[in-house]
Amino acid sequence: MTMTTTTTIDQIPFDAAGFADNPEPRCPCLLLLDVSKSMDGAPIDELNAGLVSLRDELQADQLALKRVEIGIVTFGPPKTELPFESATVFTPPKLAAEGDTPMGAAILHGLEMVRQRKDEYRANGISYYRPWVFLITDGTPTTSDAWQAAADAVRTGEDSKAFAFFAIGVSEADMEKLKEVSVREPLRLDGLKFRDLFKWLSASLKTVSSSTPGTEVKLTAPTGWATVCS
Amino acid sequence: MLLNPINCTHWRIVGASTIGSSHRATGLPCQDSNWSMACRTADGRPVLFAFAADGAGTASQGGAGAEMAMEATAEFLYTSPDGIPDEGAEALLVECAGYVADRIRGGATAAGLAPRDFACTWLGVLATETVATVVQIGDGGVVLDMGRGLEMPVKPMNGEYANQTYFITDDDALERVQTANLPGRAERVAVFTDGIQRIAVDLATNLPHEPFFRGFFDVLSRAVVSDEDRLHDALLGFLGGQAVEQRTDDDKTLVLAALGVPDMISCQTGDERWSCAS
Numbered sequence: 001m002t003m004t005t006t007t008t009i010d011q012i013p014f015d016a017a018g019f020a021d022n023p024e025p026r027c028p029c030l031l032l033l034d035v036s037k038s039m040d041g042a043p044i045d046e047l048n049a050g051l052v053s054l055r056d057e058l059q060a061d062q063l064a065l066k067r068v069e070i071g072i073v074t075f076g077p078p079k080t081e082l083p084f085e086s087a088t089v090f091t092p093p094k095l096a097a098e099g100d101t102p103m104g105a106a107i108l109h110g111l112e113m114v115r116q117r118k119d120e121y122r123a124n125g126i127s128y129y130r131p132w133v134f135l136i137t138d139g140t141p142t143t144s145d146a147w148q149a150a151a152d153a154v155r156t157g158e159d160s161k162a163f164a165f166f167a168i169g170v171s172e173a174d175m176e177k178l179k180e181v182s183v184r185e186p187l188r189l190d191g192l193k194f195r196d197l198f199k200w201l202s203a204s205l206k207t208v209s210s211s212t213p214g215t216e217v218k219l220t221a222p223t224g225w226a227t228v229c230s
Numbered sequence: 231m232l233l234n235p236i237n238c239t240h241w242r243i244v245g246a247s248t249i250g251s252s253h254r255a256t257g258l259p260c261q262d263s264n265w266s267m268a269c270r271t272a273d274g275r276p277v278l279f280a281f282a283a284d285g286a287g288t289a290s291q292g293g294a295g296a297e298m299a300m301e302a303t304a305e306f307l308y309t310s311p312d313g314i315p316d317e318g319a320e321a322l323l324v325e326c327a328g329y330v331a332d333r334i335r336g337g338a339t340a341a342g343l344a345p346r347d348f349a350c351t352w353l354g355v356l357a358t359e360t361v362a363t364v365v366q367i368g369d370g371g372v373v374l375d376m377g378r379g380l381e382m383p384v385k386p387m388n389g390e391y392a393n394q395t396y397f398i399t400d401d402d403a404l405e406r407v408q409t410a411n412l413p414g415r416a417e418r419v420a421v422f423t424d425g426i427q428r429i430a431v432d433l434a435t436n437l438p439h440e441p442f443f444r445g446f447f448d449v450l451s452r453a454v455v456s457d458e459d460r461l462h463d464a465l466l467g468f469l470g471g472q473a474v475e476q477r478t479d480d481d482k483t484l485v486l487a488a489l490g491v492p493d494m495i496s497c498q499t500g501d502e503r504w505s506c507a508s
Contacts, residue, residue, distance in 0.1 A: 015473075016429070020429050127433065128392055
């Protein structure tokens with residue numbers, strides 16, 4: 001029998017020659033912000049300051065920075081203040097108070113933005129986390145508003161886990177109306193603690209955006225800025 | 231099936247599971263596990279097994295579930311009386327999936343817990359000289375070269391969202407389990423869990439990222455059995471190394487096999503590789 005040459009490998013260069021360069025999974029967060037006339041003065045100033053602290057908090061986390069995307073819809077007249085963009089380039093807008101409170105129309109507009117964003121992710125082979133939609137309002141929907149259609153759309157979306165919808169009422173907000181719109185219990189902002197709210201939001205987004213498959217994210221309680229209205 | 235303890239196959243294999251930095255940071259154990267073996271069936275046919283499991287982050291006993299899954303897989307494939315069909319083992323591996331799920335359910339009941347507490351993915355390949363059969367539930371992947379370049383016949387099974395997948399402990403696991411039969415001889419095989427998926431697969435197309443695998447397979451195809459221990463250490467070094475850690479913070483498993491140098495020394499002993507999460 002002939003011996004096979006047993007060329008044992010001394011220095012084993014056991015390594016990948018290259019890594020696949022896949023885009024980071026995205027964690028979209030849509031803010032539906034009430035900028036109606038009643039927000040004028042201190043509330044809108046604090047809301048603007050809150051958005052700045054959201055940016056600052058996200059900037060401090062490398063992974064969240066790569067994965068979180070922020071989009072903003074304002075009402076007044078419902079409009080896209082900021083299309084979804086990466087937290088790396090997120091520049092808080094300077095919001096001014098104007099108009100009335102077409103909350104339902106803004107919700108429908110925002111949910112459509114979320115749906116389109118998901119389509120874009122899928123078309124580009126980008127994986128993503130469940131989108132979050134955050135409604136922040138101090139008012140009551142305008143009489144002619146499509147809030148009932150919006151409430152239906154929120155319920156359908158929550159049932160199919162298409163997104164998670166949170167409602168936060170500021171000062172004189174009609175909490176009963178918010179309960180009808182949001183499946184989850186609405187929260188009432190303590191005073192004008194927008195900065196604490198956005199710090200909590202940022203921390204929660206960090207938790208979600210670093211989760212791996214099989215991880216259902218448990219959010220920390222919104223302490224320090226909110227009360228659950230019963 | 232009775233397996234012949236003499237190992238004269240030409241497949242060289244190496245596999246390892248290592249803890250991810252996110253698990254280390256939160257005090258979680260490694261929840262991945264793997265099992266691989268190259269041997270001959272009782273009637274002398276060479277056969278290769280390579281399997282992996284990834285315990286769910288939400289499951290309190292996910293790592294234990296992954297270990298149980300690997301033990302049950304080995305047990306089933308050792309003792310299956312029907313042997314390994316030459317035309318493909320799809321039915322056998324679906325049966326194996328059922329056995330693994332039952333074993334985990336039994337283990338959960340014995341521990342006074344629910345099966346979902348032991349949730350894990352389960353995937354792998356069974357290859358003979360004439361056919362390779364892939365089986366998978368959940369994410370991760372099995373990449374093969376049947377002589378025509380790398381391919382990944384079953385797509386990683388993700389839910390809609392990045393933190394969702396499917397587990398062998400799911401009620402509908404047996405309906406969801408996917409298999410693929412590839413005729414021919416598997417020249418190269420890689421089985422990996424989700425922690426490796428992002429760096430080894432181009433996710434937009436679900437095609438294997440060839441440069442990732444090239445270096446491993448080149449070395450493995452030149453290796454002899456006596457190299458395998460050092461290759462195992464080298465693989466552990468790679469998985470725990472900086473290049474990988476800065477790209478993925480999850481637990482990771484990589485099992486590799488390649489047709490290697492014919493090596494009569496390896497006929498003296500069986501060649502089974504166990505590596506469990508610990």
